[in-house]
Amino acid sequence: MSDSTHAAEHHDGPHAKGLWRWLTTTNHKDIGTLYLVFSLVMFLVGGAMALIIRSELFQPGLQLVDPHFFNQMTTMHALVMIFGALMPAFVGLANWQIPLMVGAPDMALPRMNNWSFWILPPAFLLLIATLFMPGGAPAGGWTLYPPLILQTGEAFPFVVFSLHLLGASSILGAINIIVTITNMRAPGMGFMKMPMFVWTWLITAYLLIGAMPVLAGAITMLLTDRYFGTTFFLAAGGGDPVMFQHIFWFFGHPEVYILILPAFGIISQIIPTFSRKPLFGYTSMVVATSAIAFLSYVVWAHHMFTTGMPQAGMLFFMISTMFIAVPTGVKIFNWLATLWRGSISFETPMLFALAFVILFTIGGFSGLMLALVPADIQYHDTYFVVAHFHYVLVPGAIFSVIAAVYYWLPKWTGHRYDETLGKWHFWLSTIFVNVLFFPQHFLGLASMPRRIPDYSVQFTEFNMISSIGAFGFGLSQLLFVWVLVKCVRGGAKASAKVWDEPNGLEWTVPSPAPYHTFETPPKV
Amino acid sequence: MANTKADYYVPHGSPWPVVASVSMFVMALGGAMWLNGTGGGRTVLLLGLAGLTVMMFGWLGAVIRENIAGLYSGQVDASFRQGMAWFIFSEVMFFFAFFGALFYARTLAVPWLGGEGAGEATNSVLWPEFDASWPTNGPGAIGGNAQGGFETIGWSGLPLLNTALLLASSVTITIAHHALKNNNRLLLNIGTLLTIVLGGVFLYVQGVEYAHAYQDLDLRLSTGIYGSTFFMLTGFHGAHVTLGLIMLIVTWLRILRGHFTPREHFGFQAVSWYWHFVDVVWVCLFIFVYVL
Numbered sequence: 001m002s003d004s005t006h007a008a009e010h011h012d013g014p015h016a017k018g019l020w021r022w023l024t025t026t027n028h029k030d031i032g033t034l035y036l037v038f039s040l041v042m043f044l045v046g047g048a049m050a051l052i053i054r055s056e057l058f059q060p061g062l063q064l065v066d067p068h069f070f071n072q073m074t075t076m077h078a079l080v081m082i083f084g085a086l087m088p089a090f091v092g093l094a095n096w097q098i099p100l101m102v103g104a105p106d107m108a109l110p111r112m113n114n115w116s117f118w119i120l121p122p123a124f125l126l127l128i129a130t131l132f133m134p135g136g137a138p139a140g141g142w143t144l145y146p147p148l149i150l151q152t153g154e155a156f157p158f159v160v161f162s163l164h165l166l167g168a169s170s171i172l173g174a175i176n177i178i179v180t181i182t183n184m185r186a187p188g189m190g191f192m193k194m195p196m197f198v199w200t201w202l203i204t205a206y207l208l209i210g211a212m213p214v215l216a217g218a219i220t221m222l223l224t225d226r227y228f229g230t231t232f233f234l235a236a237g238g239g240d241p242v243m244f245q246h247i248f249w250f251f252g253h254p255e256v257y258i259l260i261l262p263a264f265g266i267i268s269q270i271i272p273t274f275s276r277k278p279l280f281g282y283t284s285m286v287v288a289t290s291a292i293a294f295l296s297y298v299v300w301a302h303h304m305f306t307t308g309m310p311q312a313g314m315l316f317f318m319i320s321t322m323f324i325a326v327p328t329g330v331k332i333f334n335w336l337a338t339l340w341r342g343s344i345s346f347e348t349p350m351l352f353a354l355a356f357v358i359l360f361t362i363g364g365f366s367g368l369m370l371a372l373v374p375a376d377i378q379y380h381d382t383y384f385v386v387a388h389f390h391y392v393l394v395p396g397a398i399f400s401v402i403a404a405v406y407y408w409l410p411k412w413t414g415h416r417y418d419e420t421l422g423k424w425h426f427w428l429s430t431i432f433v434n435v436l437f438f439p440q441h442f443l444g445l446a447s448m449p450r451r452i453p454d455y456s457v458q459f460t461e462f463n464m465i466s467s468i469g470a471f472g473f474g475l476s477q478l479l480f481v482w483v484l485v486k487c488v489r490g491g492a493k494a495s496a497k498v499w500d501e502p503n504g505l506e507w508t509v510p511s512p513a514p515y516h517t518f519e520t521p522p523k524v
Numbered sequence: 525m526a527n528t529k530a531d532y533y534v535p536h537g538s539p540w541p542v543v544a545s546v547s548m549f550v551m552a553l554g555g556a557m558w559l560n561g562t563g564g565g566r567t568v569l570l571l572g573l574a575g576l577t578v579m580m581f582g583w584l585g586a587v588i589r590e591n592i593a594g595l596y597s598g599q600v601d602a603s604f605r606q607g608m609a610w611f612i613f614s615e616v617m618f619f620f621a622f623f624g625a626l627f628y629a630r631t632l633a634v635p636w637l638g639g640e641g642a643g644e645a646t647n648s649v650l651w652p653e654f655d656a657s658w659p660t661n662g663p664g665a666i667g668g669n670a671q672g673g674f675e676t677i678g679w680s681g682l683p684l685l686n687t688a689l690l691l692a693s694s695v696t697i698t699i700a701h702h703a704l705k706n707n708n709r710l711l712l713n714i715g716t717l718l719t720i721v722l723g724g725v726f727l728y729v730q731g732v733e734y735a736h737a738y739q740d741l742d743l744r745l746s747t748g749i750y751g752s753t754f755f756m757l758t759g760f761h762g763a764h765v766t767l768g769l770i771m772l773i774v775t776w777l778r779i780l781r782g783h784f785t786p787r788e789h790f791g792f793q794a795v796s797w798y799w800h801f802v803d804v805v806w807v808c809l810f811i812f813v814y815v816l
Contacts (some may be wrong), residue, residue, distance in 0.1 A: 012559055015536040015537040018538055021543045023539070024537040024538055024539050024807075025537060025543065026534065026535050026536060026537060026538060027536075049772055055816025078779035104532070105531070105532050105534055106532070106534045106608075108607070109603055109604075109607055110534050110535055110602040111535055111538045111540065111583070112536065112541070112607070112747075114541040115540075115541035115544055115545060118541055118542050118544075118545040119545045119548060121550075122545055122546065122548070122549035123549070125549070126549070126552055126553065126556070133801075151595040154560045154562075157555065157556035157559040158552075158556045158558075160556075161553075161556055162552065162556055164552070165548055165549070165552060168548070171611075171614045174610075175607050175611060175614075176607070177608070177609045178610055179603050179606045179607050179610070182602075183599060183602050183603050184532070184608055209610055209613055209614045209617070210617055211617075212612075212614070212617075213614045213615070213617035213618035213620075213621065213623045214617055214618070214620065214624075217618050217619075217622055218621060218624075219754075221622075221625065221752075221756070222619075223559075224752070224756065227559050227665070228745055228746070229744075229745060229746030230745055230746065230751070230752035230755075230756065231661075231662060231666050231746075231748050231749055231751075231752050232749070232752050232753075234662070234664075234666070235637060235646075235663070235664075236634075236662050236663060236666055237661060237662035237664060237665025237666035237667070237749055237752070238629060238633065238634050238660045238661060238662030238663070238748045238749035238750070239629060239633060239662070239748075239749045239752065240632070240633035240636070240664075241630065242629070242633075243628050243633060244624060245620055245626075246628060247624060247625065250621075250624070277693075309643050310641055310642070339649075359594065362556075371713065390684070403660070424772055425583075425647060479597060484770070496615070516534075519531065520531070
């Protein structure tokens with residue numbers, strides 16, 4: 001086969017041209033680029049869905065879309081953003097950076113790497129196509145709770161199989177990342193010398209392998225309940241619809257940390273670089289990340305306090321959830337201590353990283369409020385929950401991805417991005433993201449329910465403000481796209497080090513990073 | 525594993541991953557069409573499956589050729605091993621979801637329906653007659669015979685035989701592995717073949733048991749929560765045994781061709797790990813589904 005004949009030759013560039021190169025590539029940089037571009041496209045698609053939601057909610061009453069379509073939008077927005085935008089973005093960053101950061105020639109299993117990416121576009125084709133099917137896309141929320149989700153029309157098996165494919169892709173990607181990290185580090189790079197981004201991804205990959213198959217099991221049970229007469233979630237048959245929620249959140253809560261641990265890693269790379277100091281408390285960062293990962297498996301039922309679980313269960317899940325604040329607090333403290341007396345400069349990646357620390361912490365605190373059973377029973381299914389997880393995911397996870405892109409973009413393209421436009425992007429995003437999500441706290445505390453296209457008139461002003469913020473934030477991201485395009489096409493030459501005092505192997509290779517790097521392992 | 529070669533082998537370009545992705549897409553499309561009752565669903569599903577089969581031959585064939593050509597260092601071998609180990613772990617977690625459903629239903633959901641804990645009102649208003657004991661097909665007596673009843677399969681008959689068969693097959697594959705390490709090709713061949721035979725008989729017995737359950741015991745996939753958990757757990761296990769069996773047959777054909785050396789035999793090792801995994805799952809099934 002062509003695989004073996006090519007192997008003997010030495011190649012400096014891609015082995016093929018045009019579309020075929022991207023379809024058949026085994027190069028971690030190519031695949032990283034594919035992931036990142038795909039993620040950006042999905043980010044814009046999911047964002048457009050969010051803007052439909054916010055347009056409808058601009059005023060009380062029903063004006064723009066049919067309520068059923070509104071429900072489809074809330075469901076699809078979540079699925080697209082989680083599985084299409086955020087997870088592929090982090091995997092794309094892992095692909096580009098982990099081999100560069102551990103001094104490996106490529107990912108450990110390069111063909112499987114290509115496979116895990118190319119599962120994504122067809123899977124999303126299946127998912128997005130459901131919008132045009134009889135009965136429409138799934139409209140029961142991304143958590144797919146039965147019995148509501150079982151009322152989905154012809155879209156139902158498409159959604160289930162699409163999620164199976166996405167899960168398979170994530171598992172393959174996670175296996176590849178673990179093996180790359182455990183088996184491909186340059187000689188001399190012990191585990192406790194690995195960059196934090198690599199550490200957090202190692203732990204994230206364990207979470208992925210542990211959690212994604214459980215989701216596969218849960219949606220398989222949904223499928224057999226609907227088509228093959230099983231009664232997993234039917235009380236008359238001895239099952240329990242709440243059981244789905246337990247299985248789903250056993251996946252779902254680790255999933256939350258899958259979306260945030262790599263972000264912690266990114267921030268732990270950026271803050272030391274722009275403070276010109278080593279990361280404070282490296283060991284405690286590693287321990288804290290592991291502790292968060294462990295705890296993430298024993299907190300799932302805090303999503304379900306209103307289902308009527310036994311009191312002992314509620315107490316356990318409340319306390320275990322609040323424990324997560326401890327390792328998370330360690331991380332925030334370490335970042336602040338890294339900043340302390342550093343010679344700080346405020347380039348765009350640093351700005352996003354600092355905004356992350358502040359705004360993610362707001363999301364963390366509202367999470368603590370939600371962890372309290374008596375309070376959660378009031379907040380449950382209100383806009384307070386929406387505000388909480390969007391603070392964690394947008395100025396949290398998404399800001400970290402943006403920060404990472406600005407941070408490593410000169411290494412990838414060999415050009416400096418436009419710093420002025422980058423700063424504009426930062427300030428517009430940061431202001432509008434708060435205009436967008438902060439009022440939702442007040443709406444939730446005043447008991448506006450989530451996932452409803454209409455609301456009482458007293459909620460109007462805050463909803464209008466929130467919608468204005470949404471459009472401001474959405475349009476600001478077009479500026480981001482422009483900065484990216486501009487930087488890929490040209491710009492000031494970036495040096496190998498790019499920044500003043502960056503630490504790590506990725507800064508020892510030229511910018512742009514050559515197609516093949518570290519073909520003989522570097523000495524650390 | 526010692527790093528015998530300086531370079532880590534990175535294949536440059538391969539069409540097989542995309543073939544795999546497209547085949548999976550076609551399978552998902554066909555499966556969904558079939559479930560929706562759209563015409564041609566099954567054909568599309570089989571088309572996808574055929575694509576996947578071609579991909580397996582092409583991709584794994586390329587890997588085997590590269591291996592024989594000596595392109596792989598010990599470090600590449602270690603990557604394969606670790607990759608396989610983590611893949612099996614993901615499979616364990618998949619089964620964990622279904623075992624979790626079984627435990628949840630038995631220890632929480634069914635007692636609640638019987639009036640325990642917060643289930644008192646549900647029980648007295650909706651199903652005061654319900655006897656919350658395991659096995660059950662729920663207060664609505666879903667599935668089962670005309671009276672709503674059904675019987676279960678005792679552990680001491682065919683399931684015990686099946687346990688013996690699979691445990692024996694784990695022994696034979698281990699014997700084959702040791703034979704491979706000692707370069708005893710005949711014993712390797714016989715051990716692998718015996719494993720295949722034992723696995724095949726296991727599947728046959730499982731088929732007999734299923735037929736018995738469906739025809740004589742009124743125990744079906746749709747027989748409430750007992751039928752659901754019983755058939756989904758044993759069914760997915762059976763599917764994994766089938767997959768393992770296919771892998772074993774391919775391995776045996778490779779043995780006949782003289783593949784695998786006492787030092788390098790990742791393919792054999794991966795299959796034997798997988799086989800031990802289905803064995804362990806069966807032991808858990810035997811204990812938690814049949815005996816307890």
